[in-house]
Every structure is written in structure tokens, then in C-alpha cells.
Amino acid sequence: MIVVTSVNVNGIRAAAKKGFLEWLAATEAEVVCLQEVRSEPEQLPAELRDLPGWHAVWAPAASKGRAGVAVLSRKAPERTAIGFGSAEFDGSGRYAEIDLPGLTVASLYLPSGEVGTERQDEKERFMAEFLVHLVELRARAAKDGREVVVCGDWNIAHQPADLKNWKANQKNAGFLPEERAWLTRVLDEGGYVDVVRRLHPDQEGPYSWWSYRGRAFDNDSGWRIDLIIATGILAKKCVEAYVERSATHAERWSDHAPVTAVFDLNN
Amino acid sequence: MIVVTSVNVNGIRAAAKKGFLEWLAATEAEVVCLQEVRSEPEQLPAELRDLPGWHAVWAPAASKGRAGVAVLSRKAPERTAIGFGSAEFDGSGRYAEIDLPGLTVASLYLPSGEVGTERQDEKERFMAEFLVHLVELRARAAKDGREVVVCGDWNIAHQPADLKNWKANQKNAGFLPEERAWLTRVLDEGGYVDVVRRLHPDQEGPYSWWSYRGRAFDNDSGWRIDLIIATGILAKKCVEAYVERSATHAERWSDHAPVTAVFDLNN
DNA sequence: CATCTAAAG
DNA sequence: CTTTTGATG
Numbered sequence: 173m174i175v176v177t178s179v180n181v182n183g184i185r186a187a188a189k190k191g192f193l194e195w196l197a198a199t200e201a202e203v204v205c206l207q208e209v210r211s212e213p214e215q216l217p218a219e220l221r222d223l224p225g226w227h228a229v230w231a232p233a234a235s236k237g238r239a240g241v242a243v244l245s246r247k248a249p250e251r252t253a254i255g256f257g258s259a260e261f262d263g264s265g266r267y268a269e270i271d272l273p274g275l276t277v278a279s280l281y282l283p284s285g286e287v288g289t290e291r292q293d294e295k296e297r298f299m300a301e302f303l304v305h306l307v308e309l310r311a312r313a314a315k316d317g318r319e320v321v322v323c324g325d326w327n328i329a330h331q332p333a334d335l336k337n338w339k340a341n342q343k344n345a346g347f348l349p350e351e352r353a354w355l356t357r358v359l360d361e362g363g364y365v366d367v368v369r370r371l372h373p374d375q376e377g378p379y380s381w382w383s384y385r386g387r388a389f390d391n392d393s394g395w396r397i398d399l400i401i402a403t404g405i406l407a408k409k410c411v412e413a414y415v416e417r418s419a420t421h422a423e424r425w426s427d428h429a430p431v432t433a434v435f436d437l438n439n
Numbered sequence: 440m441i442v443v444t445s446v447n448v449n450g451i452r453a454a455a456k457k458g459f460l461e462w463l464a465a466t467e468a469e470v471v472c473l474q475e476v477r478s479e480p481e482q483l484p485a486e487l488r489d490l491p492g493w494h495a496v497w498a499p500a501a502s503k504g505r506a507g508v509a510v511l512s513r514k515a516p517e518r519t520a521i522g523f524g525s526a527e528f529d530g531s532g533r534y535a536e537i538d539l540p541g542l543t544v545a546s547l548y549l550p551s552g553e554v555g556t557e558r559q560d561e562k563e564r565f566m567a568e569f570l571v572h573l574v575e576l577r578a579r580a581a582k583d584g585r586e587v588v589v590c591g592d593w594n595i596a597h598q599p600a601d602l603k604n605w606k607a608n609q610k611n612a613g614f615l616p617e618e619r620a621w622l623t624r625v626l627d628e629g630g631y632v633d634v635v636r637r638l639h640p641d642q643e644g645p646y647s648w649w650s651y652r653g654r655a656f657d658n659d660s661g662w663r664i665d666l667i668i669a670t671g672i673l674a675k676k677c678v679e680a681y682v683e684r685s686a687t688h689a690e691r692w693s694d695h696a697p698v699t700a701v702f703d704l705n706n
Numbered sequence: 707c708a709t710c711t712a713a714a715g
Numbered sequence: 716c717t718t719t720t721g722a723t724g
Contacts, residue, residue: 182709183708183709185710210709236710237711238723286724384708386707388707427708449719450718452718475715475718477718478719504718650715651718694715694717
């Protein structure tokens with residue numbers, strides 16, 4: 173049994189003051205992938221820099237206070253890597269991966285984009301390069317007899333069921349036709365399975381992000397943009413997959429909720 | 440009897456959330472001069488934009504979030520003015536004045552400066568221009584048979600008794616020999632009296648600003664840089680002059696405390 | 707609406 | 716240490 177969780181913390185220093193550490197202490201996950209850490213490791217307070225019981229790989233962004241991902245694991249990784257071999261993006265705090273025995277786990281923070289701006293071009297460049305990486309990653313893993321799980325904030329909702337107000341968002345970054353088509357290619361050409369959707373094929377959501385504006389959280393007017401995808405054999409072993417909306421309910425320590433997949437390796 | 444108060448609020452929107460409005464409701468001042476308002480009038484929440492019982496003249500800075508002075512008066516002014524006729528500084532949110540019957544009251548926020556930087560040059564240019572204004576202001580007032588009081592954050596401590604640690608600060612902005620000499624000229628050539636010092640000639644302080652850093656406030660390690668100066672006849676009518684350290688003690692809503700002068704016009 | 711940053715104080 | 720901003724989300 174291996175439990176993997178992904179959560180965009182929207183600033184780990186702010187999140188730690190509001191309940192992230194209590195959530196982490198209570199989780200049963202074996203691996204936790206973080207996005208939007210928004211801190212250099214050196215800027216972290218002691219209780220975050222040295223998380224008792226966890227090994228951490230931090231991938232901060234070159235520009236301070238931006239992006240930043242991490243992978244926390246209870247066991248020491250066999251290998252860690254920052255970036256995916258991209259000249260443009262390896263220093264941008266958007267990708268890190270670790271190898272555990274027979275398994276690669278990656279944390280991804282895809283650029284959020286904004287239609288009509290350079291930020292959308294950047295998102296599309298990232299998408300193009302990253303799809304190549306996903307294909308290669310699976311091929312290498314297959315050769316080595318390992319499985320792969322890629323967790324993160326993809327900043328794209330795949331299907332109408334993945335956001336509350338899909339009709340109004342067809343021209344907005346995060347639900348553009350070309351972004352949705354790209355996610356389809358990630359699954360089909362990449363050979364990965366969206367494990368939450370696989371186990372909950374007919375459900376609206378479950379959403380994992382709600383804007384801080386207005387009453388989005390209270391109305392559950394959210395988006396399912398935090399995805400855990402896994403290679404086929406591993407995906408079939410996924411026995412549970414859910415969004416922990418309640419984790420950020422009592423005191424909201426992020427605008428995203430943790431997404432968790434439970435794999436039964438004896439399955 | 441007329442009571443005039445000067446206080447640097449260090450951001451009126453933040454101060455209002457922490458007790459400034461309660462202080463204002465309780466004050467017996469007839470005129471309140473504010474510095475470091477740090478807000479355009481349009482950005483002010485309703486309870487600040489329309490202060491019941493007060494007339495206000497707001498002089499915001501051209502660059503948002505910087506400087507900004509105001510003069511609040513219980514009676515409608517006969518005349519209001521922003522700036523002192525300076526091409527460089529009239530738009531910088533550092534000076535406003537109002538006329539009440541027989542009396543001009545001004546709110547000043549002198550640049551703080553920083554040795555070895557352009558900000559110190561700016562402070563010195565301001566000082567040069569402003570001294571001319573003070574001399575002219577008194578001359579005009581004398582001709583019209585009116586008195587003058589100029590309140591504000593001068594960002595200069597005049598004498599060793601005006602700051603806790605004067606020896607260590609002789610090379611720092613705010614206690615440079617040339618700044619101190621300029622304040623002497625303001626009083627001597629300008630023909631004004633520092634009313635707090637006049638009534639408390641032998642006291643250390645009373646300080647009106649304490650850095651937020653360290654334990655400056657608790658140790659009363661402060662500076663007396665918020666001065667009320669008045670023309671001679673009026674200054675002689677000043678029967679009380681004090682710093683309201685306690686106003687920012689319970690919940691500290693600024694790093695400065697209000698300075699008040701009470702004038703007995705029948706004196 | 708919230709997290710960061712930078713400059714300013 | 717605190718308040719602003721401006722960028723980002």
C-alpha cells in the first residue's frame with residue numbers, strides 16, 4: 173500500500189501558520205507533492221526546513237516568492253531530480269521528481285497562463301516540452317520496470333465535469349479547447365490514467381481549487397485542476413482516490429485542497 | 440482655547456483597523472494634522488473618507504502608497520491649500536494648510552532622507568525651499584494679523600535631548616549637524632517656537648517616534664521628530680503641550696504618537 | 707481575495 | 716518590524 177498526496181499550498185510559510193503542519197502531521201501519505209511553495213529553502217522557518225520524519229527535495233523558482241515545488245517522502249529517495257531537462261523551465265520551480273523502489277513520483281506546477289498575454293505563450297511552451305518529457309519518462313520507466321505517478325497543479329480542467337461553470341470558461345485559461353486537448357494527449361499518447369476520474373467517472377468534480385474571491389468555496393464553485401496521473405499498471409492498483417476538501421475547510425490554509433491516491437501494490 | 444494635534448499615522452487605512460478612529464473620536468482637538476496617510480482619498484474606506492464632525496483637506500502623493508498629509512478641522516476652513524508653491528514638492532503629499540479665523544494651521548511631512556543617497560539630497564532640497572516658505576508664511580500672516588502653527592513629522596531631532604541615543608546618530612539622517620542647524624534657522628530666522636520644548640525645557644524627549652524594530656517602544660528608545668511650531672504671540676499662549684504616548688500603547692496603531700498643543704487665546 | 711515582493715520608513 | 720505597491724494567481 174502506498175499513499176500519494178498532492179497539494180498546492182499557495183505559500184508554504186503562510187500555510188504553516190494556518191494549519192498545514194497539523195494536516196501534514198495527521199496524513200498517512202507516504203509521499204506528499206507540494207506546489208506553490210513560494211519560498212527558497214533558506215527562507216523557510218526551521219519547522220519547515222526540517223520536517224521530522226520526512227525527506228524533502230525542494231525545487232524553488234529563480235525569482236523569489238514565485239512557484240516552487242517539493243516532494244516529501246518518508247523514505248529516502250534513491251534518486252532526486254529538479255526540472256525535466258528544459259533549458260527554459262528547469263529553474264522555474266515547476267517540476268521535481270524522486271525515485272523510490274520501483275516507482276517514480278513527480279510534483280508538477282504547470283504555469284497558470286492568461287489568455288492574450290505572454291503568460292499564455294509560456295504555458296503553451298511548457299505544455300509542449302512537458303508532454304515530450306512524460307512520454308520519455310514512461311518509456312524509461314517501462315524499460316527499468318518501474319511505475320510512474322505525476323502529481324500536481326496542472327492548471328487545466330479536462331472536461332465539463334471538472335469545473336462548476338464550464339460554459340462561461342471556454343475562452344478562459346484553464347479550460348481552453350487546446351489545453352483540454354493537450355490533457356487528452358497526456359493521457360492517450362503519454363499512456364497515463366487520471367486516477368481520481370477513473371474511480372469517480374460520473375461525478376461532478378471533485379473540485380480541488382476554489383478561488384478566494386467571492387463565495388467560491390462555500391458554493392463549491394471550483395475546478396478540478398490538481399490531478400494525479402499514473403502509468404497503466406499502477407493506475408489499476410489505485411483502490412481509492414479523493415479530494416480532501418475538509419482539510420482546508422476549518423481554517424483554510426490554501427485555495428487548493430489535497431488530492432490523494434491510495435495504491436494497493438498487492439492488487 | 441484651541442487644541443491642535445499632529446500625528447504621523449503610518450498608513451491611515453491600517454491605523455483605522457487598529458484604533459485610530461477610537462482615538463479620533465475621543466480627542467478634544469479642534470484641528471488634527473495627519474502625516475503618512477499613504478492613501479488617495481478615493482481609496483479610503485467610507486468611515487475615513489467622511490469623518491463625521493470633521494472637515495478634511497487631503498493632500499495625497501502622486502505615487503500611490505507614499506507620504507500624504509491631511510488637516511482635519513471641526514470648523515470649515517476659510518481657505519485650504521496643498522503644497523507651498525514648490526514645483527518639485529507640491530505633488531508629493533508633504534504639505535497642506537488651512538486658514539481658520541485669525542490662524543493658519545499646516546501639516547508637514549518632511550522627507551526622511553538617508554545619508555549617501557538621492558533621498559538625502561531630496562530632503563535637503565525640500566529643507567531649503569521650505570525654510571523660505573516658513574519665512575514668507577509668517578510675514579504674510581503678520582501683515583494679515585494672523586498667527587501660524589506648523590505641525591508635522593520633521594524627520595529631524597533638534598538637540599541631544601530629542602533622541603535617546605544621540606551620540607551614535609550624529610552621522611545618521613535625522614540628526615546630522617546640517618539638519619539640526621536648519622531646524623535652528625527655522626526657529627530663529629523663521630520666527631517660530633517649538634512649543635513642546637518651550638514648556639518642557641529640561642526634559643529628555645518627550646519622544647514621539649519609536650522604530651518598530653527591536654524593543655524601541657518598550658525601552659522608550661525614541662526620537663522627538665514630530666514638532667509643533669508656532670509664531671511668537673501664539674506660542675506664548677500655549678499652556679499645555681505633550682506627547683500622547685499612551686494613545687499608541689494599548690494597541691499600537693502607528694510608530695508615532697500624537698503631539699498636542701493647547702493654546703489659551705485669552706491668555 | 708490571498709500570497710509574495712520591493713521600497714520606504 | 717511595518718505599511719504600502721505590483722505581480723501573480
